[in-house]
Amino acid sequence: MTDIAQLLRNNIAWAERVERDHPGFFRKLERQHKPKFLWIGCADSRVPADQLTGVMPGEVFVHRNIANQVINTDMNLMCVLQYAIDVLRVEHIIVCGHSRCGGIEAVMRGTTPGVLDHWLESVRRLVEAHPEADVDDIGQLNVRHGVESLAHNVLVRRAWSRGRRLLLHGWFYSIANGRLQDLGVSRGPQSENAP
Ligand SMILES: [Zn+2]
Structure with missing residues (x-):
C-alpha cells in the first residue's frame, strides 16, 4: 500500500x-474554471470521476457522497447544484452509481452503522420494495431515483423554465471492468414532465 x-x-x-x-x-x-459537467457520484475510492472519464483537472465539477444520494434537502448538494447551474453554467449533470456499492450492500445486510442508516433511507426503501433485487439492481434503481429527484429539484426546474439547456444523465460504473454504462434515463427541459 x-x-x-x-x-x-x-x-x-x-x-x-x-x-x-x-x-x-x-x-x-x-x-x-469552466467545467461543462457536474458529476454526482459515490465517495468510493474505486470510482474517481476524472480518471475514469479520462479528463484533465478543470473539466468536471464533482460532488461525491456515500452511495451517490440525491437528497433535495441536503444543503451541501444544493450549494453544489446552485453553483454549478448558476455560476459555472454546466450543461450536463451526471448521477453515477457503481457495482458492489458498499453503502447499498450494508443496507441489504441491515448493518448500516448509526447516522449512515439515516443517510441511506431511500436506498432502504428501494431494497424493501424490490426484495428479489441484487446489489447492482438496487444500485441502478438508486441512480434512476437520483435522476428523478434532480428532475424535480427546484434549481434544475428553474433553469429549465429559463430555457437553459441542462441535461440530466444516469450512469453506472462497473468496478469489475472499468466501463461506464448509460442507463438511458436522461432528462432535459423538453422531457421534464415525461413519466
Ligand atoms: Zn458506493
Missing part, C-alpha cells in the same frame, strides 16, 4: 509531467 509521503512525492512527479506535456496548463487553469 502507498504510504502518505508517497502521495506528496507522486504529486510533484504528476505536476511536472502535466506541465511538461501541456506547457502553461496550471497557469491557464488558475484564470478560469
Whole structure:
C-alpha cells in the first residue's frame, strides 16, 4: 500500500509531467474554471470521476457522497447544484452509481452503522420494495431515483423554465471492468414532465 509521503512525492512527479506535456496548463487553469459537467457520484475510492472519464483537472465539477444520494434537502448538494447551474453554467449533470456499492450492500445486510442508516433511507426503501433485487439492481434503481429527484429539484426546474439547456444523465460504473454504462434515463427541459 502507498504510504502518505508517497502521495506528496507522486504529486510533484504528476505536476511536472502535466506541465511538461501541456506547457502553461496550471497557469491557464488558475484564470478560469469552466467545467461543462457536474458529476454526482459515490465517495468510493474505486470510482474517481476524472480518471475514469479520462479528463484533465478543470473539466468536471464533482460532488461525491456515500452511495451517490440525491437528497433535495441536503444543503451541501444544493450549494453544489446552485453553483454549478448558476455560476459555472454546466450543461450536463451526471448521477453515477457503481457495482458492489458498499453503502447499498450494508443496507441489504441491515448493518448500516448509526447516522449512515439515516443517510441511506431511500436506498432502504428501494431494497424493501424490490426484495428479489441484487446489489447492482438496487444500485441502478438508486441512480434512476437520483435522476428523478434532480428532475424535480427546484434549481434544475428553474433553469429549465429559463430555457437553459441542462441535461440530466444516469450512469453506472462497473468496478469489475472499468466501463461506464448509460442507463438511458436522461432528462432535459423538453422531457421534464415525461413519466
Ligand atoms: Zn458506493
